[in-house]
Amino acid sequence: MSNILELKNLSYIYGEGTPFEKCAVSNISLEIKKGEFIGIIGHTGSGKSTLVQMLNGLIKPSGGQVIFDGADIWENPKEIRRIRFKVGMVFQYPEYQLFEETVYKDISFGPSNMGKSGAELDQAVKAAALFTGLKEELLYKSPFDLSGGEKRRAAIAGVIAMDPEVLVLDEPTAGLDPMGRDVLLSQIVQYHKERKNTVLLVSHSMEDIARVADRIIVMNNSEAVMYDETKEVFSKGRELEKIGLRVPQITKIMLKLKEKGYDVADGILNVDDALAQIFSLLKKEGKI
Amino acid sequence: MIRDVAFGQFFPGKSIIHRVDPRAKIIMLTAFLIIIFCTFNYLSLLLVTLFTATFIALSGVPVKFYFKSLKVIVFIVLITSVLNMFYGTGDPIWEWGILKITLNGINRAIFITVRIICLILASSCLTFTTSPTDLTDALERLMKPLNKIHFPVHEIAMMMSLALRFVPTLLEETDKITQAQKARGADMESGNIFQRIKSFIPILIPLFVSAFRRAYDLATAMECRCYRGGNGRTRMKIIHMTKTDVISFCILGFIICGVVLCNIFVTAAI
Numbered sequence: 123m124s125n126i127l128e129l130k131n132l133s134y135i136y137g138e139g140t141p142f143e144k145c146a147v148s149n150i151s152l153e154i155k156k157g158e159f160i161g162i163i164g165h166t167g168s169g170k171s172t173l174v175q176m177l178n179g180l181i182k183p184s185g186g187q188v189i190f191d192g193a194d195i196w197e198n199p200k201e202i203r204r205i206r207f208k209v210g211m212v213f214q215y216p217e218y219q220l221f222e223e224t225v226y227k228d229i230s231f232g233p234s235n236m237g238k239s240g241a242e243l244d245q246a247v248k249a250a251a252l253f254t255g256l257k258e259e260l261l262y263k264s265p266f267d268l269s270g271g272e273k274r275r276a277a278i279a280g281v282i283a284m285d286p287e288v289l290v291l292d293e294p295t296a297g298l299d300p301m302g303r304d305v306l307l308s309q310i311v312q313y314h315k316e317r318k319n320t321v322l323l324v325s326h327s328m329e330d331i332a333r334v335a336d337r338i339i340v341m342n343n344s345e346a347v348m349y350d351e352t353k354e355v356f357s358k359g360r361e362l363e364k365i366g367l368r369v370p371q372i373t374k375i376m377l378k379l380k381e382k383g384y385d386v387a388d389g390i391l392n393v394d395d396a397l398a399q400i401f402s403l404l405k406k407e408g409k410i
Numbered sequence: 411m412i413r414d415v416a417f418g419q420f421f422p423g424k425s426i427i428h429r430v431d432p433r434a435k436i437i438m439l440t441a442f443l444i445i446i447f448c449t450f451n452y453l454s455l456l457l458v459t460l461f462t463a464t465f466i467a468l469s470g471v472p473v474k475f476y477f478k479s480l481k482v483i484v485f486i487v488l489i490t491s492v493l494n495m496f497y498g499t500g501d502p503i504w505e506w507g508i509l510k511i512t513l514n515g516i517n518r519a520i521f522i523t524v525r526i527i528c529l530i531l532a533s534s535c536l537t538f539t540t541s542p543t544d545l546t547d548a549l550e551r552l553m554k555p556l557n558k559i560h561f562p563v564h565e566i567a568m569m570m571s572l573a574l575r576f577v578p579t580l581l582e583e584t585d586k587i588t589q590a591q592k593a594r595g596a597d598m599e600s601g602n603i604f605q606r607i608k609s610f611i612p613i614l615i616p617l618f619v620s621a622f623r624r625a626y627d628l629a630t631a632m633e634c635r636c637y638r639g640g641n642g643r644t645r646m647k648i649i650h651m652t653k654t655d656v657i658s659f660c661i662l663g664f665i666i667c668g669v670v671l672c673n674i675f676v677t678a679a680i
Contacts (some may be wrong), residue, residue, distance in 0.1 A: 139474075180589045203595055211593040218583075219590040221615035231612065235595030266619065280594060 127154040132186035146172040148344045161331035162324045164341030165366040178209035210286030214293045216277035220265035225276045232284040250283035271302045288320040332370045332391040353389035425470035427539045432548035434655040454672035462528045471538045479534040491519040517679045546571035564640025
């Protein structure tokens with residue numbers, strides 16, 4: 123598969139030349155293939171949010187290039203708006219960006235900026251609402267009358283409605299209840315499967331990332347210290363803990379078992395796999 | 411970005427100017443600003459300029475930021491100095507219709523330019539070296555006598571410090587919302603003036619909503635900690651006058667004397 127995004131020696135420095143100068147992203151080079159589901163993890167302040175904001179040209183890199191579909195996105199700065207439609211970005215707590223009179227109008231803000239109108243617009247809005255599980259009757263309410271979870275869905279729908287080729291979500295489940303998290307996450311996975319587009323998910327929840335990501339970028343002190351298959355990354359539990367992250371609980375249990383000398387596989391990501399491993403182990407030892 | 415505006419920013423540091431009592435700084439700045447406008451000849455103007463330069467050097471804040479704070483007022487300075495040039499008295503050096511330039515006019519223009527620049531630089535020196543909390547705290551103490559005439563000094567000071575405290579927060583919020591709307595294709599850079607104003611609606615509405623939300627949250631949090639105004643409220647940090655303050659008052663006295671003497675013994679230029 124071809125690369126949809128390519129980062130070359132990307133770096134970003136905040137407040138260059140002031141006493142508050144701070145390097146947020148330094149010298150990151152990596153490739154993201156079309157249709158991948160990428161997880162981005164790292165502790166607070168490791169540069170995740172800055173990195174993703176450079177992907178659609180919201181901030182201009184201090185050095186290096188972002189290459190989308192073979193062309194540098196800053197090649198023609200006047201056309202940067204077109205990149206933003208192709209790389210959709212859902213910010214942290216996106217519900218604070220709602221502003222229209224009705225949810226419907228708010229979701230249509232993005233697509234109508236793209237020049238869509240009439241039936242095409244209507245279809246984009248309804249499809250986005252469906253993906254995020256917003257009920258039809260909510261579309262005609264004021265966004266400020268919705269509950270917290272519904273607002274979050276409406277805001278995410280506002281980005282999905284632009285039908286971006288790459289969807290970037292910065293902590294989409296932060297502050298939601300466990301049920302809401304699970305539902306929202308499966309809707310994102312569903313969306314990824316149906317539209318076959320590329321999704322980048324920034325999250326603090328290792329469980330969430332383990333569940334959905336194909337590959338993981340690990341950020342630490344403004345650098346991308348790991349970029350590998352989910353299994354590989356989570357089999358390096360010690361290294362992750364050193365940089366203030368942890369592995370999913372079930373992965374940790376299996377790592378501990380392995381340390382005790384039991385013959386189990388590395389990088390187990392969910393309870394079902396773990397159960398299968400333990401059962402086969404017990405069978406081998408003749409205990410069941 | 412909006413954050414690039416240097417005027418009114420605080421730069422933490424340990425310089426002698428940082429250490430001067432904020433109350434003393436406010437009083438001295440006020441006096442100094444009056445003195446700036448009491449300069450009537452080049453010698454006193456030079457004296458005032460030299461002292462402004464000394465304050466800047468002592469503050470330890472990079473000179474670059476002082477220049478940045480001047481950038482905002484370039485136009486005001488230009489317009490006032492050009493206007494002043496045509497309002498002089500005496501023999502015209504150059505004449506065109508009703509417009510005439512005199513030596514007195516040129517002098518006036520130079521004076522007004524230098525005065526405004528010194529004024530901005532000296533005020534920047536105060537805000538660069540004093541944290542907003544210290545500043546409002548000092549203002550509250552200086553205005554305390556007004557309590558006698560039932561002027562709500564504490565409330566005003568509290569409102570000021572809250573407003574100052576929320577400036578960076580709201581700027582950050584504005585940035586965030588702008589980014590979010592730009593990500594949805596909001597176009598704020600092109601179009602005529604009406605389109606541009608309209609394009610700010612998607613930013614202003616969420617900003618107001620969140621400002622009100624923050625205000626309610628803050629009010630609740632303050633009430634939860636039994637805040638009920640200034641009566642009987644004690645302070646965590648009590649500021650005292652120190653030797654530095656006495657010395658700085660002496661320097662101020664020196665400047666005042668210098669300017670007054672110059673005005674007496676040197677003929678006025680304007």
